[in-house]
Amino acid sequence: MDDRYGLARRVTLPGPLRLDGGGTLGPIDIAYETYGELAADGGNAILICHALTGDQHVASAHPRTGKPGWWTRLVGPGKPIDPARHFVICSNVLGSCMGSTGPASIDPSTGQPWGMRFPVITIRDMVRAQALLLDHLGVGRLMAVVGGSMGGMQALSWPATFPERVAAAVVIASTARHSAQNIAFHEVGRQAIMADPNWQGGEYHRGDPPSAGLAVARMAAHITYLSEAGLTEKFGRKLQARANQPEGAKGFGFDADFQVESYLRHQGLSFVDRFDANSYLYITRALDYFDLAEEHGGLLANAFRATAARFCLVSFDTDWLYPTADSRTIVHALNAAGRAVSFVELSSPYGHDAFLLDSPELNRVVDGFLRGGR
């Protein structure tokens, strides 16, 4: 295969992978992309970690949809992370449905999809699976691990789990633990999926998937990715234009009347074409379980004592999913552990989603941080 075009690749790793929940898993498939070449000294490897519903196509078009990579604003020629200088790796997380082993994969012991018999996994389990992939690729140590949102949790978990294998971590719009409100929103989504009769206890591979429930789950989650101000700016109370109706007139019915309703419905419907409902259950569970302090005796600073990695934290002022206070908590713990850390809160009207959008400041911060380690 040709690295330059980032063609879809997948490796089967024998494992077994020991899981936080108890059991083991293996062999496991990991779907991944790489861009650029590993330097002779191995010192230019950067691992990019994706968010809840993301995939490995960080900097190249998705093979099925043709859409450009999801973080080409940050990763690509002339960007802070540049395949001309870096060996970039991005893998689909364990539990997902974009080629890596997850609940939709075949359980070798039954020949049937795992469904809800798939073991519950954690962010740390995802990181352990990534480490197996790095072993396979011959990458001993990462120049940096970089991620936003759930990707940021992996970027935090990496130096905590493999202190010697990471020189730097970039953690964007993320948190060291899910709050009660974060858990509550995910629980609404899970209940929406499990309330859909098509879900069938997760055995829907025999029939239609629980698309209606998954769409509702996505709609609820999507609201948390946007800021109130951003929604107001983009939609306000603007009404849909419709046939046989004066412009700006209410429909006095239950069709999507406001533009924000139509937008949300579209977000829900387009999501179900690309994502597996059981994967959504498992990955939201992993997010809700994430509490880096708890994994280290209840003190977050303890997570960072064994590593010598440098850290870069970025938050966005209108992000109410993982607000700036969550990043500050991490910065305080890093300081307490004596780690080098730079932290910046960026201004954006776009809420949590800002980390995926055009942000020259974000690019400058990441570029400066990555170059600073040289």
Add this chain to the structure above:
Amino acid sequence: MDDRYGLARRVTLPGPLRLDGGGTLGPIDIAYETYGELAADGGNAILICHALTGDQHVASAHPRTGKPGWWTRLVGPGKPIDPARHFVICSNVLGSCMGSTGPASIDPSTGQPWGMRFPVITIRDMVRAQALLLDHLGVGRLMAVVGGSMGGMQALSWPATFPERVAAAVVIASTARHSAQNIAFHEVGRQAIMADPNWQGGEYHRGDPPSAGLAVARMAAHITYLSEAGLTEKFGRKLQARANQPEGAKGFGFDADFQVESYLRHQGLSFVDRFDANSYLYITRALDYFDLAEEHGGLLANAFRATAARFCLVSFDTDWLYPTADSRTIVHALNAAGRAVSFVELSSPYGHDAFLLDSPELNRVVDGFLRGGR
């Protein structure tokens, strides 16, 4: 019937009620409660307006559940609104399901429940129905109209719709218009209900109601009633105690593992026993359509030019559903219209729900404002 015990009462009003959406409705049933006696001069009548899922049992036990009235903290002997001094009226809003005409009522033209053939109604339609009830009760003018949340919208709409019939309005934790984010959350709830196969296009009176969808809708809405800090204080990341499991250990499954999950599920399940899914669709629609400025030429101040009523606005600092900024917008418009207005932001950790909870400051504010008019 005996007023002292606030027994459930209902009146059938001939109508026809002309609706904002076009058509007319009538005859209509209005279920209501009264407490106290109307003074000889008619000057002591106070109308209390309830919120989305509320009812007319504001100060007396619910006849079916036996639960105390929903606002006994503010209404009752020795309280700011006191049946010993005031004639207190509270009616179930048009479109609801606690005795007033709504989508679960029988459409006289078919002999079947209205279902989704019920006309879409507005906050102003609810207010017009309340005015018909006041006519029936012989109340010409209100000493005050008082409400929180959706009740506050009615309290705002009253002087705008019937400028001569209101001397004072108390508007608590409310807004003059639903924001894009408010609409978005309601749309998630409506989609959850309509995605439930039991909904059957609203014709579920022939079978089981769409309880699973309605429960998800309630769960999503309930998160918006609480503050992030309140959720953290009450639940944080505390786990459920369960049999056969060490205390504080994760279940690594999809049962309610965190206490906040169990709490939310309970909120959803207990709601479906007491509320009609179609009513939920219609009332959330009325809320989303609410934009008092739009009804008055696009300028909110215009809504208040014809009345001489005094206004009292109260917001809570952790309310992110209808934040303090929404109350400030109303206060600015009232000032522009030359109306007398007092405004206070109260501090509470409990978010939007604070208006229903114990708040000595709220009681002092309402008591002082109501006495000030004398």
